[in-house]
Amino acid sequence: MKNETRDILQTKVMGHRGAALLAPENTLASIRAAADAGATWVEIDVYLIAEGGLIIFHDDTLDRCTNGSGVTREARPTDVAELDAGAWFSDEFSGEKVPTLLDALECIQSLNLGLNLEIKHDSADVENIVPAVMAMLRDHWQDNDKLMISSFNLAALEMCYEIDGLRHLAPLYEDIPTDWQEQLESIEAYSLNCDYSRLTEAQARAVKAAGYKLLCYTANDPKKVAAHWEWGMDAVITDDPTQFAALLIN
Template sequence: MELNTKVMGHRGAALLAPENTLASIRAAVSAGATWVEIDVYLIAEGGLVIFHDDQLDRCTNGSGVTREARPTDIAALDAGSHFSADFAGEKVPTLLEALECIQSLGLGLNLEIKHDTADVDTIVPAVMAMLRDHWQDNNKLMISSFNLAALQLCYDIGDQRHLAPLYEFVPEDWAEQLASIKAYSLNCDYLNLTQDQAQAIKAAGYKLLCYTANDPDAVAEYWAWGMDAVITDDPTRFAFLSNQQ
């Protein structure tokens, strides 16, 4: 896969529309993004939805533990009014709805598996099956996670997928971790990345993506370090890069 973008919308475009909604995905397109990052979360009854938090209250009019909500509960929630009245009634999409929307818009997808517990076999096989059945172009798909065990299971199930470990702080054994799953890229918090780390990651042959940069000046020098793309809440701030892609 050749990553053909320098700008990836974070949770769609989280500063422009309610995060992790179809409206946010469409907002990213309107802002010029050709790739989006969204989060897939496991709920009750094996449901897979696009959501970030382990509680429902920040991003919806609901409350309670996300993992315990049933698909019918999630479908009834308003995920837009908290952002602005313009988005009242916006829904929490299912993974399938998001896959169909993203592909209809011709976007690339960075799908982050949000799963903080050890039982990765409750979410990973279901996500991988959904991707197998409903995602067409493997070269427009990246699977990322802070949970290395989840990515290891992704690799065991589909070793041709483009995998991307996520780090807040790049660990000393990053090279061993990436090699264990034949990773495509390393995705990390730009605030904690050093030039030496960036150059070592690039020298090892990996793509380097940095989150969540909303000010182009904050990462201006990172391009010289070898950064391949930024993950941003507001792709319009990086529109000047579009003619370089």
């Protein structure tokens, strides 16, 4: 496991989709909002679209977070570039764009933030997204100790591991499976990232006893994860880093 050699996670608070309660999720504005709130790490989603495009987006359809509609995977990069990804959130963000992966990598590094990049891919054809994402990271991301790659798709993380065994990988779970340790060991995972509301104390302590970092999403009320810190949780992934302001003070 990667954390035997270096503890890359120098924070207890990670902004979710940037800072999804402070600005439109998965936009550069949201990433900047997280930084302004004091977060030093952000989580964002990378999504494969038509013509091999890689954008920062969460949903399978464009409707909720843009003024467009239709299946995200089928959208062309030139069309996505024209969409408004901010007006749905508030007038203040009208005209905000859907970032490309490269846009986001450049923005995050300019702010000196760490990145948890979630590969959003529910299909079996991981070979269509993973090599492209890994090539982009190889060419445009500088500091491996400020990068974590996460996914609910274990096959995607397995391919990441095959391409570059030095990346810090993090399987994502809603309900942690019984064979979680086998899965993490198979890719020399850095952490286990899971739904805080479904995590049990026994599971948390087992993850920590096995030597892995434990990150919990999506916690927006500090009181609801108060016990989780006692169980060994290392960091929360939150839509509003200001709710955990006391933990952001170095």
